[in-house]
Amino acid sequence: xxxxxxxxxxxxxxxxxxxxxxxxxxxxxxAEFVCPVCETTLDQSNAPIAQNMKAFIRARIAAGxxxxxxxxxxxxxxxxxxxxxxxxxxxxxxxxxxPLVALAGGAVVVxxxxxxxxxxxxxxxxxxxxxxxxxxxxxxxELARLDx
Amino acid sequence: MASRGWLVARGAAIGLVVLLFAxxxxxxxxxKGGDLAKRANRGDxxxxxxxxxxxxxxxxxLQLSSLHxxxxxxNVWASWCVPCKEEAPYLEEVWxxxxxxxxxxxxxDSKDFRADAQRFARRYDLTFPLVYxxxxxxxxxxxxxxxxxxxxxxxxxxxxEAFAGAVNxxxxxxxxxxxIATARGT
Numbered sequence: 001x002x003x004x005x006x007x008x009x010x011x012x013x014x015x016x017x018x019x020x021x022x023x024x025x026x027x028x029x030x031a032e033f034v035c036p037v038c039e040t041t042l043d044q045s046n047a048p049i050a051q052n053m054k055a056f057i058r059a060r061i062a063a064g065x066x067x068x069x070x071x072x073x074x075x076x077x078x079x080x081x082x083x084x085x086x087x088x089x090x091x092x093x094x095x096x097x098x099p100l101v102a103l104a105g106g107a108v109v110v111x112x113x114x115x116x117x118x119x120x121x122x123x124x125x126x127x128x129x130x131x132x133x134x135x136x137x138x139x140x141x142e143l144a145r146l147d148x
Numbered sequence: 149m150a151s152r153g154w155l156v157a158r159g160a161a162i163g164l165v166v167l168l169f170a171x172x173x174x175x176x177x178x179x180k181g182g183d184l185a186k187r188a189n190r191g192d193x194x195x196x197x198x199x200x201x202x203x204x205x206x207x208x209x210l211q212l213s214s215l216h217x218x219x220x221x222x223n224v225w226a227s228w229c230v231p232c233k234e235e236a237p238y239l240e241e242v243w244x245x246x247x248x249x250x251x252x253x254x255x256x257d258s259k260d261f262r263a264d265a266q267r268f269a270r271r272y273d274l275t276f277p278l279v280y281x282x283x284x285x286x287x288x289x290x291x292x293x294x295x296x297x298x299x300x301x302x303x304x305x306x307x308x309e310a311f312a313g314a315v316n317x318x319x320x321x322x323x324x325x326x327x328i329a330t331a332r333g334t
Contacts, residue, residue: 036259036284048228049259056261077261079283105160112153 185310193306197289204278219331220301227268229295231314243276300327
């Protein structure tokens with residue numbers, strides 16, 4: 001019984017996963033495309049063209065298109081700039097790499113600073129200057145006088 | 149040794165700031181379209197940026213410079229733009245009234261679904277040449293910030309007048325007719 005339950009749960013999870021991968025939701029896609037007029041993602045825009053694009057996405061989903069087909073159709077109309085995520089190759093790769101480079105650069109700067117500060121030794125205490133014999137005698141005499 | 153590392157880090161930070169300033173300056177220099185309308189309306193007659201775009205109906209392409217020798221009324225529109233709907237019949241009138249006099253009205257549909265734009269053209273019975281620029285690559289050159297905008301280009305390819313917003317009121321229409329006369333060289 002337990003094995004059957006586990007098998008059923010695995011099948012249900014698999015079906016659910018498969019369904020979400022094959023049939024995108026309008027909400028998912030609206031966050032992935034940019035309104036060409038207001039330059040925000042569709043889910044944050046009420047511009048007329050954004051509303052047309054949302055209607056287009058819903059119609060294509062209803063017609064059974066998958067995510068890549070909808071993406072290709074929108075890129076054909078509005079160009080590659082309609083996709084919110086930069087492409088993973090060519091010039092778009094910079095958008096992915098630059099934050100990592102900046103993060104690594106920042107880490108290097110912090111490491112250099114820590115190393116610099118920790119390697120600074122405190123200044124050695126200066127040796128006490130010895131008094132001249134004449135002055136020392138004067139101090140001794142004065143102290144003796146005060147004691148006496 | 150420690151101070152050398154510090155110097156390198158400081159140099160890299162300064163280099164990054166300089167690079168960012170250089171990019172900013174480059175983008176400002178490159179964006180020449182921003183003041184095209186202002187220069188045109190001041191009487192400077194800046195050159196109209198050339199383009200080659202697909203015809204809206206998909207049959208061939210149109211290059212703006214191929215219209216040299218004619219006065220051009222270039223109207224930037226989109227099917228979702230409400231003032232464009234009010235303006236379209238008037239532009240069709242302008243085209244029909246002036247086409248025999250060496251004037252071409254060109255409609256540049258942008259940031260729009262091609263099918264929506266085609267429906268718009270049929271609905272308003274637009275017979276003047278229409279081109280399609282879905283991504284809006286042409287708009288920067290003209291400094292277009294909204295829809296519709298109209299540019300009147302003379303026979304030599306220079307912008308004589310620019311209109312931000314619809315050419316609907318009597319004053320704008322009189323300005324457009326005057327600009328067309330200037331562009332024709334009459």
